[in-house]
Amino acid sequence: MKYDLIVFGGGTAGIASAYTAAKLGLNTLLVEKSDVLGGAITKGLVIPCMKLNTNNINTEFVADLCAFADKYNARHTYIDGNKLWFNPELLKIVFDDMLSFVNCKVLFNCIPVKVNYSNYNNTFDSILSNEMLSIYTEAKYIIDATADGKIFKILNCEFQKNSEIFQSPSLRFLISGINLNKFSNWLEEIDKDRNVTTIDRTSSQIHLSTAYTWDKNKNWALAPLFESGVKNNDLLYTDCAYFQIFTVPSMPDTVNLNAPRIILDNDESILDPFVYSRALKQGRERIYRLYNFCKKYMPGFENSFISHISDMLGVRESYRVKCKYTVTKDDIINPKTFENTAFCSDYPIDIHSNKNENDTLEYTKKTYCVPIEALISADYENLYAIGRIISSEFEAQAAIRTQVNCFSMGEAAAKDIYKKINLSAI
Ligand SMILES: Cc1cc2nc3c(=O)[nH]c(=O)nc-3n(C[C@H](O)[C@H](O)[C@H](O)COP(=O)(O)OP(=O)(O)OC[C@H]3O[C@@H](n4cnc5c(N)ncnc54)[C@H](O)[C@@H]3O)c2cc1C
The missing domain is CATH 3.50.50.60 (FAD/NAD(P)-binding domain)
Incomplete structure (x- = not known):
């Protein structure tokens, strides 16, 4: 041909x-x-x-x-x-x-x-x-x-x-069954100056975006939650590295998480097939912790469930x-x-x-x-x-x-x- x-x-x-x-x-x-x-x-x-x-x-x-x-x-x-x-x-x-x-x-x-x-x-x-x-x-x-x-x-x-430096990979996932109305009202309440949260109510479905990272330079509205999560052993400190939420068009009860970040040792390269394989396992473990954290700490997530884990490791x-x-x-x-x-x-x-x-x-x-x-x-x-x-x-x-x-x-x-x-x- x-x-x-x-x-x-x-x-x-x-x-x-x-x-x-x-x-x-x-x-x-x-x-x-x-x-x-x-x-x-x-x-x-x-x-x-x-x-x-x-x-x-x-x-x-x-x-x-x-x-x-x-x-x-x-x-x-x-x-x-x-x-x-x-x-x-x-x-x-x-x-x-x-x-x-x-x-x-x-x-x-x-x-x-x-x-x-x-x-x-x-x-x-x-x-x-x-x-x-x-x-x-x-x-x-x-x-x-x-x-x-x-x-x-x-x-x-x-x-x-x-x-010599490298980008960390992530393994993204979806959580469904969320009451987005309740969640967005709560977000508006805790992020009053809208430093990191935006909420779009212009269409039939609520759209929103919010984030938290371990970067101390920003006024993260979700910071007290993550701090409690770590203090109560619901999260590891490294689970807090990077967490970003986006809603998904035509999925009215679902959010997409740009998380968790996979933490590799300094001398580890994602090009090594063994490191790559361990990264996937680490990612899924972190997803389970982050999901339970959302369910416990964030209003609107009470009846939520993990609906999709990315089919590929997010290599940057x-x-x-x-x-x-x-x-x-x-x-x-x-x-x-x-x-x-x-x-x-x-x-x-x-x-x-x-x-x-x-x-x-x-x-x-x-x-x-x-x-x-x-x-x-x-x-x-x-x-x-x-x-x-x-x-x-x-x-x-x-x-x-x-x-x-x-x-x-x-x-x-x-x-x-x-x-x-x-x-x-x-
Ligand atoms: C976790 C993460 C978050 C990101 N966030 C953002 C963001 O918010 N916004 C943004 O704009 N960018 C973001 N990026 C960057 C962006 O998504 C990627 O850089 C970009 O999508 C890469 O495109 P690509 O075509 O090179 O690779 P891909 O989209 O991965 O496509 C490669 C394709 O090649 C196929 N393939 C592989 N090997 C073979 C083969 N031997 N034969 C045939 N097919 C093969 C694969 O199956 C795949 O379909 C993010 C990246 C990651 C990993």
Whole structure:
């Protein structure tokens, strides 16, 4: 089977790429390891998308995604203007619909086992497999959107050096059966100056967001609860590292928790399969404690229950690939102009630290840009990398890894490939 483009990884960045390429008319195959599209958004329960202030929210892909999501009641525009509050379960259906609408072929439960580059006709031959059957494919272009650079690894491409600091992973979960009216009234009462709580009563369903972290610089309304939780042995101190609550569109009694943070030892790396496996177990233990804590301490949670634990560990950073250009921390802090801009953003450097008081959220308040060369492999002209693996220094990745940026990278890579295929056809 011959394709213009194969996108490996049907997650945040991969979907944007495959959708855009197929919409432009490229013969596109999307290969996804699991049984569902969406990656971190659906399987990882990472909703809502982080709000960005600038242009990359107004792209064609985001507009189409919102239109498709609205068909399924899978989206809410929050009072702060963020239009990307999604329902992670419904998005699984939305993504299927979007890709079939643009005639993109999708292979689920499939991984690449071999990828070779043929200098003879400048194409990639790949063997894909579901562990029982193998499929042979050829493609003019490949995009690695696997979040770990798995195609770069198979092709023996260069990677960036691993950093000495790292991002902590999290394991997100949903709690359902909550009386949101009672909970939001109570939140309004305890967070009178609304330092960290926002409540949106503009739609038929109450939406809200609140948080607590062990960062002492903020006036957390939930602080007395967490302090009591630790004092009464209902929580470990490390359970308090990071706790964020968001409601979920079309789930009127449910909240999504950006928690718990997994605490690893200094010398432990999430790239080690044993550490990764222990992290999952640690995450589920913390979830159970946090859930019981919510039920005991927060009005409205009396009849609640855990309704979903993320199907994948929330890894913020693993491997970063090496492309023609490496995005540096300085590119984020002192923005530059590039001849071929892939996308621009203003999301800050956001490091979730393993240690108390070491979190970083460096607001640049500036719009910075990323060149297309940061998405094109240093080794192969027709191999692209998008998503959290982007060719970047650790701190730069901490800014550009967010979902809307991943959508923008996906869109930019697809458009660049479309341009090159059309030029070569002239
Ligand atoms: C806990 C956590 C909280 C976050 N919070 C936010 C937030 O609030 N807002 C925000 O904007 N961003 C947030 N982020 C960041 C953002 O979600 C991720 O950086 C982004 O979604 C990564 O996108 P991706 O496409 O690189 O990876 P993913 O979305 O993970 O997609 C990778 C896909 O590749 C597939 N795959 C893997 N290997 C193979 C293979 N060999 N063959 C085929 N397919 C394969 C996977 O199954 C998956 O579907 C958060 C991240 C985490 C972990």
